[in-house]
Amino acid sequence: SGPVLLSFPYNIQKELVDDAILDTIITQRRITAMRNNSLPVEDFTQLIAQANRPVIIAGYGSIKADAQQEIDQLSKCLNIPVTTSLKGKGVISEHSERSLGSLGVTSYSDARSYIVEQADLLIFLGAGFNERTSYLWDKTLLVGKKIIQVDTSPEQLEKVFKADLPILGDIKQVITGVLQQIKIDNLQKKQFSKMLHEKPIENDASLFNERFSLIKAFFNELEKHFSKDVMVFDDNIIFAQNFFNVSNGNRYYSNSGISSLGHAIPAAIGARFAIEHPALAILGDGGFQMCCMELMTAVNYNIPLTVIMFNNSTMGLIRKNQFQQYNKRFIDCDFINPDYKLLAASFGIEYRRVENTEDLNNLFENIDYNNNVNLIEIIIDKNLFPTYSSRR
Template sequence: MNQHSNQVRNGGQLIVDRLRANGVDRVFTVPGESFLPVLDALHDAQDIQLVVCRQEGGATMMAEAHAKLSGRPGVCFVTRGPGSANALAGLHVAAQDSTPLLVFVGQVPSDFQQREAWQEVDVAALFGPVAKWALDAQHAERLPEHLNRAFATAQAGRKGPVVMGLPENLLYENVETAAAPTAVNAAQSHPAARDVEDLERRLAAARRPLAIFGGSGWSAEARDTLTHFVEARGIPVITGFRRQDRFDNTHPLYAGDAGLGMNPALAELIQGADLILAVGTRLGDITTRHYQLLSVPRPRQQVIHVHPQPEELGHVYQTDLAICAGVEAFAAALSPHTDRLPDDERRAWMERASQVHRGWVRPTESPGPVQLARIVRWLGQRLPPEAVISNGAGNYTLWVHRFYPFRALGSALAPTSGSMGYGLPAAIAAKLDNPSRPAVCFAGDGCFLMTCQELATAAQYGANVIVIAVNNGSYGSIRMHQERQYPGRRYGTDLVNPDLISLARAFGAEAERVTKTGDFEAVFERALSAQCPFLIELPLDPGILKP
């Protein structure tokens, strides 16, 4: 007999039943009285961990990072009005990063809606432009239908966020269930056989092909298959903006990442290619250096674009071959095609691409006693491949993405949306996902202070993350642009910060300040062995704006 056959379940229980059926094992929240039946149902769901956060933006960012690591939709519950508005920051990350995310908003009762009741929010109006689907549920008996659609929508095609408003009265209403819930099978697109044949012909004729790996929906198996494929054909690989873990950065075919502060030699390599194989990635403005490396709308290079969303193919660039497929399906179609060897001409192209990367990652020297490039490079040698490196936004990320060698899938958590404050919530999610794996958050002082309150969440749940706070007393990225546009007129970008060491300790973390490069290693070893979160502050001269 089915567990829930002919049983009566309230709205909160119906929701939790379907979370469990779809493999959800962790839910993030800032609790609200608007969804108490959900919290009560989670009380009895011993196989789902509830993580209570300190601010809704941090909660949605944790849920988004959890989705990236687990491959399943992240789930977050927030309350109406100000709670849902706070959650929008993490939703925007999920939208631009193509991450499956379900955000449930406790809503005012149905009879109060459209009266501007206390904390009322129009879910569709607020979240519709960002989410793949946003709705206010209106009938408790339709919750199973809506939940199935939510899971399917978040995972189908280009993955993304779904937001569902839950009027408070619906969660208390009882519904008779007819069958136990089952997992949703989201539709996935697959490449046609003729497309694979066309791909083979174009690659065989190309003299200087270049692959760009990025986007979401990657698995370790797909990554391995695609690695074997490019090895067999001698195709150098670059990774899209903040997607460095899509390809082993120590591999001889790796040519670098197409991100902020792009290697000029890499830009030349992209422009000199005669064929671009873009897998999973959107060809956005950062990866194409503001649409300059590939001409709009018709690039000089041949473009083969593989993406799961048909509307993304041809969205900016006219392609020579558009393949509507997810990364896993595309890799599976290529698995019989990994047994060839590149010719001598292709080998010369491979070596050129490899030299581009090797020269770029040699640590640079900056004024002052703290050499951030050397510290980041040392971390790449000290940490295991599976260690997770997270960051938010700011100039400090230029050092992280240039000098740290990302080797394993899932080792990079960084927002392509450029959201400040993301690094700490993401590192917490990573540590909760696998406590034995080091989780290191890089953050600028401005970035860290956006979500520093989540250190309390880390301490509460034993997520012993390491935060490396690069403190230059300014919004450095904005200052860099300001000084370029208005030399000598710096204004509005300087910060007066609290004592970060005392602040971290107040949250239950250990903390130390490193003022010389040579002292970093010993402090980091103490951080690795600490039984609580650990913050390492690196004071940096505010005049140092890039490597």
């Protein structure tokens, strides 16, 4: 009983499927569950000991399990690099030398290339493998690699691939046991240097070229002024995923499931009711128009909130797909925006407009993000979008 989510990845939607095969699909999962408070930590550490270049892939399940500290300890203890799903950003500090950034179709980090070309053991911790994370996966990703998967949900175990060691259990408890076993086995650190493995990715030039300099500069300023204990709610996803490093108690909440527009502002308001940390809502002008009336909710309840709106007068993702896949045949993606300065004035909130890097000077010093409701409008070109679909 209750709601059910059926997830059909984009590439599957484009395939012709013979419905006769549906009755023959059988999924068998081998689950190593907790029994009598015993976990297979010896098997876990044995696989690590046998590996030369293990990598941790952590998802939002790691955050839900409050296992960030244990994962960071495991990574630091054995010098194992960590990449995350989009929702798992910040499991370890993204400023760490052991961080490979987040993984997925909208990421330009070198995580995928390291997994394909270097890693020989993949340690999945609470990763759900939604379309955004796994869309670019192919057979080369797992060739010659051992796999450990730990999750609290039996539905997630071996959902996408077969694991050499699937473990149904609490991630925090599992990693705590592994750390204890590592001391017993006296495992040595692995050879990993971020500087050695970082290399120019051929897609970078086309994915985020110099036209994105204003956006990069903005997120640099954002990190300087919100270096810790900030809550970021993000509809836009792709800019913050690549340019905002999560660390020092910062929390990043992406709307990465169905990606419904207009989520960031009400989500940030709700969170700010519960936790008195600075709250930021990042979204585009299309999403903003779907929920801008909620600014009045923040005003009525005196909820401090800073809204960052990228204004390109279009539905950027839709326009990007029509540009790249439909020969620039644009339909119902462009629109006319209101005067947001006047709109902010009508709400009685603070307003700032950013058109170039000079406008970033003292931007955050001149707004009171601890007490006021603020709207920051960033003007970008409607044709400014990363061309990541060329990698699909």
